[in-house]
Amino acid sequence: MIDKILLAGFGGQGVMFIGKVMAYAGMLSDSQVCWIPSYGPEMRGGTANCSVIISDEEINSPVIDTADVGIVLNQPSYEKFITLIKPGGVLVVNSSIVEAAASRTDITIIRVPASEIANDLGKANLANMVCLGALLSSLNLINNISIKKAVETIVGSKKPELCQLNLAAVNKGIEYSVC
Amino acid sequence: MIDKILLAGFGGQGVMFIGKVMAYAGMLSDSQVCWIPSYGPEMRGGTANCSVIISDEEINSPVIDTADVGIVLNQPSYEKFITLIKPGGVLVVNSSIVEAAASRTDITIIRVPASEIANDLGKANLANMVCLGALLSSLNLINNISIKKAVETIVGSKKPELCQLNLAAVNKGIEYSVC
Amino acid sequence: MDKVLIKGNEAIAEAAIRSGCKLFFGYPITPSTEIMEYLSKNMPKAGGTILQGEDEVASINMCYGAAATGARVMTASSSPGFSLKQEGLSYIAAAELPVVVVNVNRSGPGLGGLGPAQSDYFQCTKGGGHGDYRLIVLAPSKGQEMYDFTMQAFDLADKYRNPVLILADGFLGQMMEPIELKERPAVNLPAKDWVTNGCRGRNKRKIASYALTNEIGEANCMYWQTKYKQIKEEEQRWESYQADDAEYLLVGYGTCGRIAKSVVINARKHGIKLGLIRPISLWPFPENAFKRHISTVKGIVAIELNAGQMVEDIRLAVNCKIPVELYNRQGGMLPTETEIFQYVSQVFNLKLPEEG
Amino acid sequence: MDKVLIKGNEAIAEAAIRSGCKLFFGYPITPSTEIMEYLSKNMPKAGGTILQGEDEVASINMCYGAAATGARVMTASSSPGFSLKQEGLSYIAAAELPVVVVNVNRSGPGLGGLGPAQSDYFQCTKGGGHGDYRLIVLAPSKGQEMYDFTMQAFDLADKYRNPVLILADGFLGQMMEPIELKERPAVNLPAKDWVTNGCRGRNKRKIASYALTNEIGEANCMYWQTKYKQIKEEEQRWESYQADDAEYLLVGYGTCGRIAKSVVINARKHGIKLGLIRPISLWPFPENAFKRHISTVKGIVAIELNAGQMVEDIRLAVNCKIPVELYNRQGGMLPTETEIFQYVSQVFNLKLPEEG
Amino acid sequence: MAKVTVFHEYCKSCGLCIAICPNKVLEIGDKANQKGYYTVRTNDESKCTGCSLCGIMCPDLALEISK
Amino acid sequence: MAKVTVFHEYCKSCGLCIAICPNKVLEIGDKANQKGYYTVRTNDESKCTGCSLCGIMCPDLALEISK
Amino acid sequence: MQKVFTRPKGLTELPFHYCPGCTHGIIHRLIGEVLDELNIIEDTIGVAPVGCAGFSLDFFSCDFVGAAHGRAQAVATGIKRALPDKLVFTYQGDGDISAIGTSHAIHVAARSEKITSIMVNNAVFGMTGGQMAPTTLSGQVTTTSPYGRDSAAFGNPIDLPKIIATMDGAAYVAAVSADSPKNIIAAKKAIKKAFQVQQLGLGFAFVSVLSTCPTNWGLSPVESIKWLQQNMLPIYQMGELKVNKEVEAI
Amino acid sequence: MQKVFTRPKGLTELPFHYCPGCTHGIIHRLIGEVLDELNIIEDTIGVAPVGCAGFSLDFFSCDFVGAAHGRAQAVATGIKRALPDKLVFTYQGDGDISAIGTSHAIHVAARSEKITSIMVNNAVFGMTGGQMAPTTLSGQVTTTSPYGRDSAAFGNPIDLPKIIATMDGAAYVAAVSADSPKNIIAAKKAIKKAFQVQQLGLGFAFVSVLSTCPTNWGLSPVESIKWLQQNMLPIYQMGELKVNKEVEAI
Numbered sequence A, B: 001m002i003d004k005i006l007l008a009g010f011g012g013q014g015v016m017f018i019g020k021v022m023a024y025a026g027m028l029s030d031s032q033v034c035w036i037p038s039y040g041p042e043m044r045g046g047t048a049n050c051s052v053i054i055s056d057e058e059i060n061s062p063v064i065d066t067a068d069v070g071i072v073l074n075q076p077s078y079e080k081f082i083t084l085i086k087p088g089g090v091l092v093v094n095s096s097i098v099e100a101a102a103s104r105t106d107i108t109i110i111r112v113p114a115s116e117i118a119n120d121l122g123k124a125n126l127a128n129m130v131c132l133g134a135l136l137s138s139l140n141l142i143n144n145i146s147i148k149k150a151v152e153t154i155v156g157s158k159k160p161e162l163c164q165l166n167l168a169a170v171n172k173g174i175e176y177s178v179c
Numbered sequence C, D: 001m002d003k004v005l006i007k008g009n010e011a012i013a014e015a016a017i018r019s020g021c022k023l024f025f026g027y028p029i030t031p032s033t034e035i036m037e038y039l040s041k042n043m044p045k046a047g048g049t050i051l052q053g054e055d056e057v058a059s060i061n062m063c064y065g066a067a068a069t070g071a072r073v074m075t076a077s078s079s080p081g082f083s084l085k086q087e088g089l090s091y092i093a094a095a096e097l098p099v100v101v102v103n104v105n106r107s108g109p110g111l112g113g114l115g116p117a118q119s120d121y122f123q124c125t126k127g128g129g130h131g132d133y134r135l136i137v138l139a140p141s142k143g144q145e146m147y148d149f150t151m152q153a154f155d156l157a158d159k160y161r162n163p164v165l166i167l168a169d170g171f172l173g174q175m176m177e178p179i180e181l182k183e184r185p186a187v188n189l190p191a192k193d194w195v196t197n198g199c200r201g202r203n204k205r206k207i208a209s210y211a212l213t214n215e216i217g218e219a220n221c222m223y224w225q226t227k228y229k230q231i232k233e234e235e236q237r238w239e240s241y242q243a244d245d246a247e248y249l250l251v252g253y254g255t256c257g258r259i260a261k262s263v264v265i266n267a268r269k270h271g272i273k274l275g276l277i278r279p280i281s282l283w284p285f286p287e288n289a290f291k292r293h294i295s296t297v298k299g300i301v302a303i304e305l306n307a308g309q310m311v312e313d314i315r316l317a318v319n320c321k322i323p324v325e326l327y328n329r330q331g332g333m334l335p336t337e338t339e340i341f342q343y344v345s346q347v348f349n350l351k352l353p354e355e356g
Numbered sequence E, F: 001m002a003k004v005t006v007f008h009e010y011c012k013s014c015g016l017c018i019a020i021c022p023n024k025v026l027e028i029g030d031k032a033n034q035k036g037y038y039t040v041r042t043n044d045e046s047k048c049t050g051c052s053l054c055g056i057m058c059p060d061l062a063l064e065i066s067k
Numbered sequence G, H: 001m002q003k004v005f006t007r008p009k010g011l012t013e014l015p016f017h018y019c020p021g022c023t024h025g026i027i028h029r030l031i032g033e034v035l036d037e038l039n040i041i042e043d044t045i046g047v048a049p050v051g052c053a054g055f056s057l058d059f060f061s062c063d064f065v066g067a068a069h070g071r072a073q074a075v076a077t078g079i080k081r082a083l084p085d086k087l088v089f090t091y092q093g094d095g096d097i098s099a100i101g102t103s104h105a106i107h108v109a110a111r112s113e114k115i116t117s118i119m120v121n122n123a124v125f126g127m128t129g130g131q132m133a134p135t136t137l138s139g140q141v142t143t144t145s146p147y148g149r150d151s152a153a154f155g156n157p158i159d160l161p162k163i164i165a166t167m168d169g170a171a172y173v174a175a176v177s178a179d180s181p182k183n184i185i186a187a188k189k190a191i192k193k194a195f196q197v198q199q200l201g202l203g204f205a206f207v208s209v210l211s212t213c214p215t216n217w218g219l220s221p222v223e224s225i226k227w228l229q230q231n232m233l234p235i236y237q238m239g240e241l242k243v244n245k246e247v248e249a250i
């Protein structure tokens, strides 16, 4: 079993962070994982994106041509990455800032007003975690338990309350997931 | 026909210069020539030496393992180079400053009090030219005519009188040559 | 033992610390900078010294000085910066100083791009600097190897008194994978009885790389060559996968090696007898890995992130007895499994497997 | 036309002036310094500019700048200094700037010695710098070729917009031979419509070597490779001597090439069917020179002043179909005719010729 | 009477112009440009004196001032 | 009463000692050493005051002075 | 109504790729205005560094050459020696010119190369993600000085203009800042003079400009300006550090 | 009768390979005496340059490392960082340190490396046969300035000690000369102080010594001394150019 995940948004929206959380979640549940950032001069105030592979077998080729699922947090990313999701795949969209024209019918597009939800939770920059929650049920090898462990190892140790907030955001997101 | 010539002495004794004169003489009489200096850190205040090849055919290998003839202007050079003369070859020695123990019988050693002669000519640093004169008759492809041309092209143009002096020294040397 | 999720560059840095590396001299350059950044945080805690040189030339020569005292020392850079280290590396090799160097290959020539590449293969394996010297070159293909090979590099450097190079690429440097932080293996190494650390109670020593005469120069060269010969005999390293019964072989190192492995697995599913040889030591090139296959293998495809460099060493290793084709991507691009698989089937015209 | 007796280094310098080289940037190093010293005297008279840079890195980058304006420019150095130019050369190749570079090879690695060597062969032919680029490399074997090849180098550089390297050795640089000061041959070269010399009356131009994306990077690499392919097809150069009916071949370039020629002449006197192939272009390596001999020649001996580098290219050129042995000297030493002759007879056990 | 024009595609919403304007003419708007930046807009143009301080501080030449 | 000793194999006949000696104690001799340099010698030792100026100027440590 | 402030001809239409609030853009504009006002766009060749300004080749209307990291002044020397009648300038980050480029900076001044160099000092290596530069302030936190720059181990920041000003060959040396309208106007004057010095062939002209790096300083653009004013202005000697006689005449 | 002047223990017995009258030898002796007097022979590692002093490794009694041309100070930095309690010094020609080595000279001072550097300034590249160095005087004829150094094209000679003295990190900078007993004694004092500064860990210590090159100047040893006195002494700023507070205490 394998999950190939694409994550994209602005620098500062915490794209790399949710990638790390998922990779950790996979690792803590003894799957093979690898987290691949995109890097380069485009960085300069541009979009940030990374991909995560979670697998129950050794991960040889870490090159993702098409992904099973993805999360996009802003418009440019949506346009750039919607084409890279496999037919039958799932794409979570932060509908608060992305107008997702239903350009594809062969994949499930989950629209989550993540920014609003995050604002309600009192932390605008938790939109990423909300979207992560919305994607969870579409993943084979990690779930909200492993995510909890992951968030605790990464954030928790330092600031427990922040940890709670993050998990709250995840749970809000889960409400939007396809079951 | 080919002349392989070794020349050695102190820096400043004009070793490189007589090498150049012979090479020029060869060139002006349409022989193939090549002049090979030794260079390196040993230079620092050490001995100077070079070799000259004059040939009526294309000179391919310019590497001299043993020479037909040679000139040594100081003691260290004498000891270093006497072994490198082919049996039957000729070695001109500046006997004014070199005590040439007759260490080899299979070669002709021409002892020339070159420094004295040069002093008599009024220019101590002409010892090199005197020795060159002494070697001339042992060479196949250059003679005092071509040497005259060579000296004139190298020195002459600039200072004719110096040119005369050089040739005078050569002629003095010739008196010592083996006939 | 539990694992940490860190970048390949960080794995190299952590391994250096745990190998007893006490000094690091470097100059930032993408995509290798995380090595220096990680060490800036953690080297001091470990009682080591990290210094950012004014440039790569300074850094490599600082390594020369530190190594002369017997301390374990490392530097890291990427292609353009690595080019600037060539004179220094030649001096280090000539003075026989154990220094570990990392080159996280980015695409060139010139300023090029930051993407992963293997375009420095010749520079790294045949000597980018002047004179006949060799670096021992290790090519990791995953995070754990970034860690393990770095530890081995320090021991190899001390064992042979020779600079050792870790040749990675931007992809391996930036990717995060779970790393097991193994302890440094116990190996016994020759005593460093040659170091210049002050001559208290012994005769003065010198470390230099010049030859006053050509005769001495030749003697030195011949001595170095015997050392290199020994390394060639003792240190060839590679991974073979499904090679024994293989009719066709993929050969790739680093990132290409792991992608190629996927291709082999996939091909085997389709009943194609494809195998993999993944060179680990690029110098010495693992010629021994190929010997036993020369009679059995029908064709080889080299997978490289360059215009075709290692392919020459493969041809020499098989004594030109097997056709060696090249499938390559350049400029920072990576090949996909599918691409490679298609190329292999096509070049050796194997019947294309049915989908699925 | 009458000749002058000058050093090989001076022949290069004079040829540069007569090729319309208008700028020279260098830094002294034995045994190449006479090039700069000669130009310091004569370049200004010829209306050119000579500048001694603060080091080799500065010098090569000054060449980059001068070449960007379309002017003919040259630099020269020897092994350690040449190593320092590697990053700059990679940039020059990537920016496709015509620059002529001279490396008067001395023995390495490290400070090494000043004697003649060919130990920079790999560095010069496979790219001592980062990335997949190539220098066109010409190897003269006598004073007249130091002169002629320098003139050709400037034309090749302009024709292909590529750096061209003259690879000599200390022996060739220091030796004096009669040189015929030929006039610059008339060749028609592509217009330099790419230079950055101020955009008066045209659109602005830029000269750079970066790739913003991996896709662009790959496109660039592929473009360069097509250029290199063309050079490979059009510019292979070599001298064959007594090769047509040869049973055995000597292969050597530069100084080794001329020594080898003496050996061939001598061997023929003894009725041994020995021939010579003297590579002139080291990159592109003259593979075509070997094709027609593959079926007829029984054995090859490569003569090199290094630990054995070109020997790999020879093996690849003959597709490993002929045994290729190596006779080499190192560290500044030169082989004598006798040595080589003895080695050849022994390795192919030919009966040793009677003396005389 | 003066006028400040915003070239929205050049603006990166850095706010340096807002901070420098003595007359609080500028503010961050609610429309994002192609790049996704919420660009500045003028709230009350009449207050603009054309002093050009905003233009001088703008790193991206997103402002043009007329008088 | 002082004494200057010349280590002939170290002397390179540069003459700096001769030039500096206030008492003209030193002169170039007529014997060449191994390297072929005509080394310095003392002409009249009694004139030596042991001021050591020659030693200070000698680049090759060919002189030793005692007092 | 007519335009009192608009884009100078010295710049192309291409939007800058710099981060929001990065004052590289302000300095670009000043140079663009100077090229424009001196009417030298068609006679000037610029040399770009490697750094965030590495892509500035496309932003200026004049010919441009991209140099290797730190080599801009060597490249500019080559261009100027080939085209003595053209104007040549380098645009370099503090890392580019005062770390890897140090010896060129010194020797260009020593030789009094007739070129103009602009150094943009943001106290970090920006392009590579905010490492320590020779110009990083004591105690300043960067990714390679995570505990703050330790002067005992790494020394105090280099003040390159101060060093260059001590050299005969430097005809004009100024240190300015891009933090406020007043200073930006002064910066423009200095840059303009630095080009005029070259036009008159008076020698090497050097202008250092203090600049922000919000991204790597981890501050907002507005905070960054304050940080520069509070921390950098007091440390670096500002003003015209060297104005040789002929230059005063301008 | 006892020896009042003899060979110091800091030097080996090996005769110098320098040309007759070359004052490299005098400077070697002074360093040898200092190593001896401070009793630090066994705690010192010297770094040799590439140049005529490239073989000095054999002349001193302490451990020695041979660096690449111009890199002695980088190598010394590596040694000192590895062995902070040992004494490390570099011995470099003017070409080695002020041409190819420039950036190391500047940054060693900037970082205030706790090392001692001795620069031997003979106004030419000696080892390679007398080419122009950054220190070559205006009008001076060398093999690469055959018509005399043209300051318009190549600039005026660099006065490195003067530059280094302007930098915070330089604790002690002195410019001395090996031309006369008086100056040689002063040179010795400066060199000794430069080692004491390092012993006390006060910062970077730098001593430049004017020296002769009879061979490449084409003058006799005695004429060379005069040439140095008449031509070099007036040009180069002499004396203690930088003595920071702690150093004064010595």
Ligand SMILES: Cc1ncc(C[n+]2csc(CCOP(=O)(O)OP(=O)(O)O)c2C)c(N)n1
Pocket: C027, C028, C029, C030, C056, C080, C081, C084, G049, G050, G051, G052, G053, G069, G092, G093, G094, G095, G096, G097, G120, G122, G124, G125, G126, G127, G128, G133
């Ligand atoms: C030889 C080499 N070394 C290192 C690098 C990596 N590098 C690129 S830009 C840079 C420094 C950028 O800082 P700065 O010059 O201050 O310019 P900024 O980006 O801050 O404007 C470095 C170290 C490189 N490209 N080449």
Ligand SMILES: Cc1ncc(C[n+]2csc(CCOP(=O)(O)OP(=O)(O)O)c2C)c(N)n1
Pocket: D027, D028, D029, D030, D056, D080, D081, D084, H049, H050, H051, H052, H053, H069, H092, H093, H094, H095, H096, H097, H120, H122, H124, H125, H126, H127, H128, H133
């Ligand atoms: C990288 C490199 N470039 C150039 C050289 C050649 N080289 C050797 S010594 C030297 C300069 C010597 O002059 P200086 O440093 O003044 O010392 P001196 O010989 O005058 O004492 C040069 C250019 C070299 N060995 N290595």
Ligand code: SF4
Pocket: F004, F020, F021, F022, F023, F024, F025, F026, F047, F048, F049, F050, F051, F052, F053, F054, F055, F065
């Ligand atoms: S010690 Fe003084 S007096 Fe004696 S020889 Fe030397 S210089 Fe002359």
Ligand code: SF4
Pocket: F010, F011, F012, F013, F014, F015, F016, F017, F018, F039, F040, F057, F058, F059, F060, F061, F062, F063, H021
């Ligand atoms: S100074 Fe020394 S080397 Fe020179 S002549 Fe006198 S004793 Fe000899």
Ligand code: SF4
Pocket: A044, G017, G018, G019, G021, G022, G023, G024, G052, G122, G126, G127, G212, G213, G214, G215, G216
């Ligand atoms: S990283 Fe810093 S210097 Fe570079 S563009 Fe962004 S803000 Fe400007």
Ligand code: SF4
Pocket: B044, H017, H018, H019, H021, H022, H023, H024, H052, H122, H126, H127, H212, H213, H214, H215, H216
């Ligand atoms: S060349 Fe000059 S510096 Fe070198 S040893 Fe001879 S005199 Fe001294």
